[in-house]
Amino acid sequence: MIKTIYLAGGCFWGVQGFFDLLFGVEHTSVGYANSKIPNPSYELVCSSVSGAVEAIELQYDEDKISLEEVLERFFSIIDPTAWNKQGNDVGTQYRSGIYANDPKTLEFVKAFIQKIQERYHKSIQTEVKELENYYLAEEYHQKYLQKNPQGYCHIDLSKASKPL
């Protein structure tokens, strides 16, 4: 079955670039999640008034990749202890977060985070919340690293081909 989850791990270019490399990922897009302003532009999101977070919509086939593996992969590429920051990027739009509409998924994610907390010295800041809204980002942001292979990427994409 195809499942959907929303992942915020800093600049969405790299997060999408990474998940597009994984077996079982059927579809991704980049957008702005949990915005206070409908359909915000990138410039508005950068000004932080929208409160939106850069996120990817991830559709995966749970027969090919489990939610647990999606989460393991996600936490392998971010610093979940960082506050409003990932890589070189700083601001609320770069906070880490996991969003979904399904309460069971959110419960699973919360339990997963409790389980992995012991791997970190500092406390995990990744927010786990219901998805209130998700607005597709501008077309030039979609599959940005495929369009711009030398573009900025805060994620080590080679991790996608390594076993967990």
Ligand code: MHO
């Ligand atoms: N450091 C990058 C972030 C882009 S991203 C879509 C830049 O300023 O271009 O947030």
